Amino acid sequence: xxxxxxxxxxxxxxxxxxxxxxxxxxxxxxxxxxxxxxxxxxxxxxxxxxxxxxxxxxxxxxxxxxxxxxxxxxxxxxxxxxxxxxxxxxxxxxxxxxxxxxxxxxxxxxxxxxxxxxxxxxxxxxxxxxxxxxxxxxxxxxxxxxxxxxxxxxxxxxxxxxxxxxxxxxxxxxxxxxxxxxxxxxxxxxxxxxxxxxxxxxxxxxxxxxxxxxxxxxxxxxxxxxxxxxxxxxxxxxxxxxxxxxxxxxxxxxxxxxxxxxxxxxxxxxxxxxxxxxxxxxxxxxxxxxxxxxxxxxxxxxxxxxxxxxxxxxxx
Numbered sequence: 001x002x003x004x005x006x007x008x009x010x011x012x013x014x015x016x017x018x019x020x021x022x023x024x025x026x027x028x029x030x031x032x033x034x035x036x037x038x039x040x041x042x043x044x045x046x047x048x049x050x051x052x053x054x055x056x057x058x059x060x061x062x063x064x065x066x067x068x069x070x071x072x073x074x075x076x077x078x079x080x081x082x083x084x085x086x087x088x089x090x091x092x093x094x095x096x097x098x099x100x101x102x103x104x105x106x107x108x109x110x111x112x113x114x115x116x117x118x119x120x121x122x123x124x125x126x127x128x129x130x131x132x133x134x135x136x137x138x139x140x141x142x143x144x145x146x147x148x149x150x151x152x153x154x155x156x157x158x159x160x161x162x163x164x165x166x167x168x169x170x171x172x173x174x175x176x177x178x179x180x181x182x183x184x185x186x187x188x189x190x191x192x193x194x195x196x197x198x199x200x201x202x203x204x205x206x207x208x209x210x211x212x213x214x215x216x217x218x219x220x221x222x223x224x225x226x227x228x229x230x231x232x233x234x235x236x237x238x239x240x241x242x243x244x245x246x247x248x249x250x251x252x253x254x255x256x257x258x259x260x261x262x263x264x265x266x267x268x269x270x271x272x273x274x275x276x277x278x279x280x281x282x283x284x285x286x287x288x289x290x291x292x293x294x295x296x297x298x299x300x301x302x303x304x305x306x307x308x309x310x311x312x313x314x315x316x
Contacts (some may be wrong), residue, residue, distance in 0.1 A: 002030035002315065005066040005090070007081065008073030009033035009044050009053055012159055013095060016304035017070050020274075024308060027315070032064045035073070066090040068311050072303065086122035093124050093310045095303055097203060100125040100210075107210050110309040111258040112139040117313045119295055121238035124310055128155050128200070130223070130232050131207040131303030136249060136276045137294045138238060140256040141249060143214055146241035148288075152221035154203055155233040156189060160298050161225070169227055181227050189223040198223060219261055231267025234296040239289040249281055258301075265295040273297050275306045 004021065004219075008014040014035075021028065033044050033051040042053045054060050056077070061084050071078050075098035082099070096202030099105045106116040107125045109132055115123060127135070134152060141147065158165035164176040172182045179186055190199035197205075201221040204255040209218050212307045226233075253259050258276055262269075280293035296302055 001027050002067040003026050003065050004031045005034055005064050007071045008035045010035045010039045010042055012299055013072040013303045018046045020304050020308045040238040056081055070307050071095055082123055091122050091314055093251055093307045095126040095307055101206055108310050109312055111136050113211055114313055116124055122256055126307045127207050128203040129160055129298040130234055131204050132297035132302045132306050133162050133276050133294050134234050135208055135211050136258050137278050140252050144252055145244050147217050148241050149218040149239040151237040153235040154223045155226045157228040157230050157232055157298055186225040189225055222290050228267050230271045230297055231295060233267055234294045236294055237291050244288055246281055253278055262315055270295045270297050274301050
């Protein structure tokens with residue numbers, strides 16, 4: 001039995017983490033819900049149990065005697081407080097981008113690179129939500145055919161930007177997004193990095209290479225926000241070194257964990273699920289290249305479920 005801390009427990013992903021821990025019967029001895037000072041005293045649910053939210057402070061962290069801390073509170077919070085947990089002996093599974101590209105911090109998708117979970121110094125990074133869905137589908141194909149180049153075009157739900165993103169869609173406001181998202185699409189997620197790419201696009205590019213353990217793969221991405229509440233979709237064009245056919249791709253994906261083949265997967269049907277849907281598989285005119293359409297729940301499969309699965313690896 002383990003002492004668990006959920007940091008950012010009042011947010012969309014934090015609440016999903018609590019729900020999934022309960023659903024999967026994680027062996028919890030004691031669970032503590034942490035959030036910012038503004039959320040102190042709020043109540044969140046863990047199964048039938050009601051948890052009163054505590055402020056995230058060094059004193060409260062020390063009192064919690066945490067074994068595993070699941071973070072979903074933003075990069076600045078992770079940079080400040082993940083080392084506090086780690087120094088006290090807890091293993092941190094962090095959902096922000098703060099640690100993903102740090103040398104010595106494994107970037108883990110349990111369905112793809114479970115062995116890397118052991119290579120930590122008490123901090124493990126959870127990948128970007130779109131990267132998780134994409135790489136779950138690409139990894140078995142890379143293993144069989146050798147991935148040469150990937151072109152990502154994402155269609156990402158507003159919940160990926162938190163509750164304020166949902167409010168912008170509901171209310172027609174622009175408090176989170178630079179332009180109205182209702183009846184619109186916005187080809188800008190996160191800030192531009194000076195190269196013409198956004199930070200979100202760079203995350204997908206760099207994280208794909210790190211998870212697959214291959215810097216020689218050519219990756220490019222365009223990330224777009226769409227007026228959908230939950231569920232990220234990704235159009236993937238993948239080129240391989242070996243000859244590939246649609247039947248071989250389908251058979252490979254059918255036998256791979258965490259993947260469901262579907263004729264026409266959409267965000268609506270993947271909502272509140274833990275699988276990655278793949279459809280629209282077809283040949284590209286370029287030799288050894290295919291196109292496919294990938295969809296997954298960004299709050300669960302793309303974040304909370306992956307974090308809980310990492311925690312499950314830690315206790316095996």
